[in-house]
Amino acid sequence: MMKSLGEAALAAQPVLAAASREQKDKALLAAAAALRGNVDGILAANAIDMQAAEQKNLSAAMLDRLRLDVARVEAMARGLEDIARLPDPVGRVLAEWDRPNGLRISRVAVPLGVIGIIYESRPNVTADAAVLCFKTGNATILRGGSEAIHSNVAIAKALARAGAPEYAIQLIPFTDRESVAVMAGMDQWLDLIIPRGGKGLIETVVSLARMPVIKHYDGICHLYVDRAANLDMAVDLTVNAKTQKCGVCNALETLLVHQDIAAEALPKIAAALREKNVELRGCGKTRAILTEIAAATEDDWSTEYLDLILSIKVVGSLDEAVDHINTYGSHHTDTIVTADTPAAERFLREVDSACVFHNVSNRFADGGEFGFGAEIGISTDKLHARGPMGLRELTSYQYRVRGNGQIRG
């Protein structure tokens, strides 16, 4: 069964790779219309999933991830239309040069091939991830979570009716653990697996996969208030990075403050965060200034709270800040606030993270905010794609070389 899915995807992929931008965008618009046209069926399927989830006493957060309504289906449809408007990354000439022997060498963007997406409870991933792959000429095999199976099937059916090449987007009807293991061994058919979900899922896929995996692990993000920081800016950026949306990977988890400015900065920052109901946990030096807050333990420095909690540490130097971030962080997104440009430039060079920001809220680490038009996630890997992953990162390249009979001597 899995083998026949793999073979169908492999057969569909060259058709999709050869499709023009117009053909792909037409199919995307038709898919958006199909989602809108099938909204009743999709919501009915989702109601079955929701009922089962409630009976299983899933958490409120889980239920919210699973729930679809007219607005959420409409958002999916709009997402498809947005992607249709983006330029086609396939076929771009990335580089071109001539060799002394007359060879003309071009590096040209091509699809990756067949991409496996393994995800958990959000049914919108079925549409969002599949169409990003579709736009980039990749076939997809989707394996969603068991809680969302009826919703996923209904969405995939709507997409499949939209005139895309047959088998370009396929949903595995199994949701057991075994199907993840089988997919992870399908390196004959799958060029890449992207797990979308919690650490446990990613871990499982990494352990089993024979093909490349692009991981979207934790964001343990830092903001460092340098001694030359503008204090108002430090307050604004900290509050925004921590509280604008605290359950996401680019939210702030640890604040570092230079000791020379700590006595002045910490009370201001703490007051602003208290208004937003943020719980603070500090190192010894922090608690000498903010005497009312709890002590941070060693574990706090490597915890992604995804909640209104912030750990705070006073550091003696820029070097100590960089060391702390490189040691305890997850190499995701880290910010320096300072008016000292050489200090900022050193921070940007020395912090080994996908995104390093100067005087910018960590929350801007996002494909949309970077201008990519769409993103499939934020990679914490260093190979192939790092940081926000847009359409560009869903392509590979090939070398096309044109000559006139050159032989090697």
Place this chain on the structure above:
Amino acid sequence: MMKSLGEAALAAQPVLAAASREQKDKALLAAAAALRGNVDGILAANAIDMQAAEQKNLSAAMLDRLRLDVARVEAMARGLEDIARLPDPVGRVLAEWDRPNGLRISRVAVPLGVIGIIYESRPNVTADAAVLCFKTGNATILRGGSEAIHSNVAIAKALARAGAPEYAIQLIPFTDRESVAVMAGMDQWLDLIIPRGGKGLIETVVSLARMPVIKHYDGICHLYVDRAANLDMAVDLTVNAKTQKCGVCNALETLLVHQDIAAEALPKIAAALREKNVELRGCGKTRAILTEIAAATEDDWSTEYLDLILSIKVVGSLDEAVDHINTYGSHHTDTIVTADTPAAERFLREVDSACVFHNVSNRFADGGEFGFGAEIGISTDKLHARGPMGLRELTSYQYRVRGNGQIRG
């Protein structure tokens, strides 16, 4: 022990990442001098390996791969000097743009981190691979084959004495299978593993590795003589691609000939190949023309001979040629010979290989020939690096974003 190697590499890597081009090149030149200065010691160590290999009755090809002499050590030293002359890929601004909110976003090339190289009998890999990683700011952990252990230790010692940051290049003193498995599980320290060697070694690493692996699998390379081919060019390119060096991955293994030109082309090509002692194996249609040659079996189409053997198939169309290549090939390097430009362009677009050539010998699939200055191999992967892998492919990138207090609304 492996853990302490990993930790030492991780500690050395930021020092190396921050090194200037001048510092790195000075160390490379010193390493070249150290190889020359220690040539006697290196050759004495190699003599021990050679004696053991002869006692084990290793094949002549294996012995040749293992053997060092003054010229080969000199070639290693020159390789280091060549790499010192190449521009530093680290720190290049790959892209830069402004956002409407005033953010300035740069994508900048940075080192990958710590790279594991697992290789077999060639001791020169110890120097060649390590210094490519060194130039790109990556620390390396090398694990060579047991046959070459004395040579590898002598070379690594010479490199280590050359003033590079301590622990930037480390050789594992173990050569058992177990050490491969341990390395493959070291994803806490290794950002990438590159296995250099036969299919068995690569397979083992792929099955075990938790971190990304860049594979350099077989080259089952094709040359397709289109019906609009210049016949003299077809003969020259076929002979060059098959015989200029037949034991390498970009050598030709299967010749495809359009049926309309087969009766004229095949005898000419066969005569030229016979002069070079190439054994031919053909499909039925080929053997109707070249009656004296043996029949190709189904296995021949997916065999990398690495020898003076060529399989030949007559195809009815360009489509059939493309299908054959995409089905039986290894997506390495495939060539069309034709004077018909639209046919050539279709071939380049539709053949899903790392290198697709028009009127060029397959043997040009090489980092040196592409102008990269050096190569660590030819990737048969589609993620991160595809085709000849030079310095550029040994880097990752990070996003550096500069603002003036932007917060997300």
